[in-house]
Amino acid sequence: MKIIRKIALVSLLSVLGLVTFIAASIFFDGWIGSRRLDSITNVTVANPGGPAVRAYLARPAGAGPHPTVIMIHEFWGFNTEMRDKADLLARSGYVVVAPDMFRGSSTNWIPRAIYQTLTTPQERRNTDLDAVYAWLEQQPEVDPGRVAVMGFCFGGATSLRYSLWNPKLAATAVFYGSPISDANQLKSLPGPLLGVFGGADSSIPLAEVGAFESALVTAGIPSTITIYPDQPHAFITDVAAIEAGGAPGAAWAQLLGFLDSALRTAPQAARPLHTPRVVAEAGLGYYVRLAFAHTLTGHGTHR
Numbered sequence: 001m002k003i004i005r006k007i008a009l010v011s012l013l014s015v016l017g018l019v020t021f022i023a024a025s026i027f028f029d030g031w032i033g034s035r036r037l038d039s040i041t042n043v044t045v046a047n048p049g050g051p052a053v054r055a056y057l058a059r060p061a062g063a064g065p066h067p068t069v070i071m072i073h074e075f076w077g078f079n080t081e082m083r084d085k086a087d088l089l090a091r092s093g094y095v096v097v098a099p100d101m102f103r104g105s106s107t108n109w110i111p112r113a114i115y116q117t118l119t120t121p122q123e124r125r126n127t128d129l130d131a132v133y134a135w136l137e138q139q140p141e142v143d144p145g146r147v148a149v150m151g152f153c154f155g156g157a158t159s160l161r162y163s164l165w166n167p168k169l170a171a172t173a174v175f176y177g178s179p180i181s182d183a184n185q186l187k188s189l190p191g192p193l194l195g196v197f198g199g200a201d202s203s204i205p206l207a208e209v210g211a212f213e214s215a216l217v218t219a220g221i222p223s224t225i226t227i228y229p230d231q232p233h234a235f236i237t238d239v240a241a242i243e244a245g246g247a248p249g250a251a252w253a254q255l256l257g258f259l260d261s262a263l264r265t266a267p268q269a270a271r272p273l274h275t276p277r278v279v280a281e282a283g284l285g286y287y288v289r290l291a292f293a294h295t296l297t298g299h300g301t302h303r
Contacts, residue, residue: 036106040083045099045135049127055099056083058090064141067263068095069148070132072155074234075113075290077106082152084239092256094263095142099132101125101158110294114287117154122281125158126165133166146170146263148191150255153177153234153290157281164188167273171262173255176201176233178282179212183219188274192222194258196251198231203286203293226254233293 041054056078060066069089073082078100086096100106105116129149137144148171151159156177163172164185173194180186193216197209209227216223228235228247235241241248 037078037100037104040078040080041100043097045131047128047131049131050124051103053099053128053131054078054104055097055132056086058083058086058096058098059141060090060093060095062093064095065143066093066095066141067146067148067259068097068136068142069150069259070129070136070159071096071098072101072149072151072158073098074152075117075154075287076108077102077113077116079106081238085242088239088242088252089255092259094259095136095139097132097136099128101128101155103128110291114291117281117287118284122158122161123278126162126276126278129158129162130166133168144168148173148259148263151175151177152236160193161279161281163190163193164274164279165276166190167276171259173258175236175251176204178204178286179208180279181208181211181215183215185277185279186215186219186221188277189219189221190274192258192262193224194255195223195225196254197225197227198233198235198247199227199229200231201233201293203233203289224254224258226251233290 037054041056043055043057045053045055047053071082071086071089073079078098082098086098090096102116102120105112107113107116133147136142136147147169149159149162149169150173151157152175154177156174158177159172160174160177160180163169167188167190169190171191171193172189173196175196176198179195195209195212197204199206206227209225213223213225216225228251231247236248236251242252243249
């Protein structure tokens with residue numbers, strides 16, 4: 001019995017030590033990374049609902065007003081790869097604003113990424129994005145009637161849910177963000193939707209993607225859902241991967257075609273303005289799966 005008690009005590013102490021280490025590392029990483037955004041953001045947006053929102057603004061060539069895209073980062077936070085994607089999209093003729101949704105927090109450490117996501121509820125995301133959208137409406141280079149929202153991972157989920165909140169948006173693009181399968185909720189989407197997912201994404205089962213697609217059809221939302229076979233979560237890693245072609249290049253080309261159709265051609269029939277709806281993001285279980293997905297692929301560890 002004494003041996004069993006010793007083993008149990010050692011196991012308990014090991015678990016407590018691991019938990020303590022992870023908790024300490026989360027806050028230490030937040031402290032050392034508090035200035036990571038200083039060199040990669042270039043605008044500050046006043047926010048009546050909280051602290052000012054820092055963002056990166058990329059401008060296209062030529063006189064405006066231009067169609068515009070709000071681009072939301074992954075669960076790592078805003079980083080150089082997202083800045084570079086904003087620049088790449090701007091070269092196709094769009095004003096792109098990429099806001100910092102974590103109010104100064106950006107990381108390479110998965111536990112910190114999960115923590116900063118779980119402590120940023122959708123209500124707060126909506127508040128900050130409302131400030132960004134209101135700021136865009138005042139910019140002479142922006143056509144406020146042609147603003148889309150898009151995002152990757154955390155940003156994909158946030159984009160989908162922000163579209164259910166803001167009826168003025170023209171289109172939504174979701175790149176491997178946690179989907180919604182409730183058609184009654186999706187009826188509130190104000191415009192067409194593009195969804196891009198990886199066939200080998202262990203964090204988002206293909207059954208959930210199928211339920212999302214079916215719900216969009218039931219809700220009457222013009223949509224295109226594409227699953228790229230054998231691709232893991234976060235397969236559009238950076239601009240170099242996009243320019244190399246393959247699935248990342250194909251998905252980016254699909255985005256450009258979708259935005260061209262939604263923001264540049266003759267406007268589609270207007271949908272009735274909906275009452276803003278707050279839809280909660282996925283819970284801890286999803287982010288545990290997401291952590292494993294990133295650990296298996298190594299995506300994000302080079303940031």
